[in-house]
Amino acid sequence: xxxxxxxxxxxxxxxxxxxxxxxxxxxxxxxxxxxxxxxxxxxxxxxxxxxxxxxxxxxxxxxxxxxxxxxxxxxxxxxxxxxxxxxxxxxxxxxxxxxxxx
Numbered sequence: 001x002x003x004x005x006x007x008x009x010x011x012x013x014x015x016x017x018x019x020x021x022x023x024x025x026x027x028x029x030x031x032x033x034x035x036x037x038x039x040x041x042x043x044x045x046x047x048x049x050x051x052x053x054x055x056x057x058x059x060x061x062x063x064x065x066x067x068x069x070x071x072x073x074x075x076x077x078x079x080x081x082x083x084x085x086x087x088x089x090x091x092x093x094x095x096x097x098x099x100x101x102x
Contacts, residue, residue: 001040002053007061013052020050020077021099024068026057031089032072039074042095049099052077076102 005013005022014022021039025032036053043051056063056071066075066082076084076099084102 001043002036002051005052005054005059005062007059010054010059010062010065014077014082015080017050017052017077017080019048020052022052022054022066022075022077024054024056024063024066024071024073024075026071027055029071035072035074035089038090038092038095041092042099045096046099050077074098078102 003013021042023032023035023039025036039051043049054062054066056068066073067085068075070087072089073085073087074090075082084098086098090098
């Protein structure tokens with residue numbers, strides 16, 4: 001369900017996305033795993049939204065470009081650009097409101 005981004009492909013993937021959500025995560029982060037489940041539920045109800053993930057420990061260039069300092073950080077992508085950024089956990093209702101407000 002998630003497309004994995006890395007330092008080599010993140011710019012092209014984001015630029016080509018009309019509507020998406022990106023999570024900057026760490027592999028052993030329990031909050032990141034919980035947020036991924038929330039995003040999967042969100043995407044199931046919003047078929048036009050693409051899901052992306054970025055391992056923040058293995059991709060320093062992309063992490064710096066997204067100005068992400070903490071995991072999990074959620075970025076809303078609209079029209080090929082980052083429209084909103086938020087660190088931390090959200091429940092499905094909060095995620096929906098965050099996406100719509102971006």
